[in-house]
Structures are given as C-alpha cells and as structure tokens.
C-alpha cells in the first residue's frame with residue numbers, strides 16, 4: 196500500500212511517549228546526593244536575615260546554621276558550603292579576622308560538627324573577601340594590586356584555622372597562583388592529611404557574583420575589579436591549564452564557576468581529567484531563575500530541575516546551588 200510506503204525507518208519519539216520509558220532511557224540522573232548547599236552565616240542567636248538580592252536565601256546565626264545542616268541531612272544533601280558575613284568592625288586591610296580561631300566561620304564549623312559529626316560534610320571557603328575592608332580576596336599594595344605570594348601565606352593559615360575547627364573540605368576561591376600546593380603541604384604538616392581540597396580551579400571574573408557580594412557584605416566595600424586574578428570569560432584552554440596545575444598541586448576535586456554559561460568548560464575538564472568536577476551555580480544565576488519565575492517567564496521548579504540536570508549532563512559530579520534544599524524536596528516528591 197503506497198500510503199504506508201514512506202514511514203520513518205526509526206521513530207525517535209517512540210521511547211518518549213511514556214514516562215516509564217523516558218526514565219528507562221535517561222542518560223543522566225539528578226539526585227539529592229549531587230547537591231552542595233551554600234549557606235551564609237551571621238552573628239547573633241536565632242537570627243534569620245533574608246537577603247534582598249537573593250529572594251528565598253537568608254543569612255543564619257550559628258544556632259540556625261546547625262538546623263540548616265539537619266535539614267540538609269534529612270534531605271540527603273551530603274555537604275554544605277559556609278560563607279560568613281563578618282561584622283564590619285572586624286574587617287580590616289589585612290583581613291586577619293580570617294585567622295581568628297573563634298571567628299564566625301570556625302564557630303559555625305564547630306557547632307555543626309558537634310551536632311552532626313560525619314553525617315554531613317562541611318566545605319569552607321578560603322579567600323579574604325569576607326574579612327577585608329576593601330573587599331578583595333587577598334592582600335593589596337598601595338596601588339590596589341592584589342599580591343599573590345603574600346596572600347597565599349595568609350590563605351595557608353586561614354585553611355589550617357578552618358581545618359583545626361573541623362572543616363572537611365577546604366575550598367579556596369581566591370585564584371592566587373600556587374595556593375593549592377601550599378595549603379596541601381600545611382594541612383599535611385598540621386595533622387589534617389584527610390582534609391580534602393576542592394579547588395575553585397577555573398573561576399571566571401564574572402558579572403554573576405553581585406548578589407553573593409551583598410550576602411557576605413562585600414559589595415559596597417569592593418574597590419576595583421577582580422580581573423587581575425579571576426579568569427577572562429573569553430578563555431577555555433586556560434581553564435585546562437589551571438585545572439592541571441591544581442591537580443598536580445594536590446586538589447582532590449576541582450570546580451568550574453560560574454555554572455550554566457560555562458558548561459563547555461565543565462565538559463572539557465571532564466573529558467581531559469580523571470578528577471571529580473563540581474560546578475557552582477552562582478548567586479546571579481539563582482537570581483535570574485527566581486526573577487524569571489516571578490514574572491511568569493518560566494516555571495520555577497522546572498527551571499531548577501532542568502538547569503541542575505544540565506550540569507550533570509555536562510559531566511559534573513555535583514553542583515553547588517542555592518536551590519539545593521528546594522531541589523532535593525522536588526526530587527523526593529518526583530520519584
């Protein structure tokens with residue numbers, strides 16, 4: 196019968212018709228164990244401070260951070276990432292509050308570990324921007340130039356300070372050269388041979404960090420740019436050099452940041468190196484999704500799950516995302 200003579204040889208749609216079938220052929224899965232939840236800490240007791248630039252995200256006092264950690268555990272999220280909003284009078288030119296064993300970060304680490312032990316991983320940020328009066332990630336000279344080797348020396352002490360408090364993963368976000376090797380050596384020498392390093396290896400000088408700087412209180416303070424140490428968004432080969440160096444210096448895992456505009460970088464890193472790759476879906480990306488949902492440009496829950504699945508497809512072992520708890524809840528009800 197000539198009517199049937201021209202049917203498609205292969206019908207790709209066949210496997211897409213039913214939900215069970217779509218699940219069966221899915222090449223990528225997203226699970227709560229893929230998520231790392233970044234949390235902001237502030238002084239006080241029973242404090243929740245909503246962050247205007249990040250609707251739905253708050254700064255929490257240490258006691259409340261312990262509760263957020265409990266929430267993460269209940270949701271199957273394996274790790275939380277901590278960022279302090281240091282009170283203004285403790286910020287200085289040299290950021291030495293970062294070395295205070297009783298700073299906000301260390302008190303939060305100790306409280307979480309005391310309450311939850313190894314039920315959850317605590318990843319801590321190494322960089323000076325939450326502690327400096329000028330908002331740069333390192334020490335500066337008179338011209339405002341961020342000094343590399345002098346900064347690394349401080350970052351090493353900051354990392355050991357956090358490890359002493361109980362941090363499980365040290366995550367340097369500063370982009371100084373040589374800091375991974377220096378931190379690894381100091382951790383070994385101070386009895387922290389099992390403390391991991393997740394390097395922000397390919398971190399770009401991005402316009403997507405604005406809301407984060409509000410969250411840690413550095414936006415208004417920041418003098419100048421970070422283009423002198425963070426990567427140029429035009430570059431991709433350079434990201435592979437950065438990653439190769441950090442691996443050779445002892446990084447256990449590497450990060451690409453921001454996330455969605457840099458999926459090509461994630462894929463290249465994944466294909467080139469046998470190391471876990473994480474992406475940071477940063478504050479500006481979170482804010483874009485929330486803004487899109489607020490004006491009805493897209494369904495919030497669908498946007499969240501689609502973007503997070505895209506990170507997995509690109510080759511990520513996991514994703515740092517402010518949507519972590521929400522996504523984990525969605526995954527629980529969807530499966």
Ligand SMILES: NCc1[nH]cc(CCC(=O)O)c1CC(=O)O
Pocket residue numbers: 320322323324332368369403404405406407408421476477478479
């Ligand atoms: N050490 C700074 C730091 N660590 C994490 C972020 C951004 C995270 C986000 O935007 O969610 C930044 C901002 C910056 O480099 O200025």
Ligand SMILES: [Mg+2]
Pocket residue numbers: 370371372373396437440441
């Ligand atoms: Mg580097």
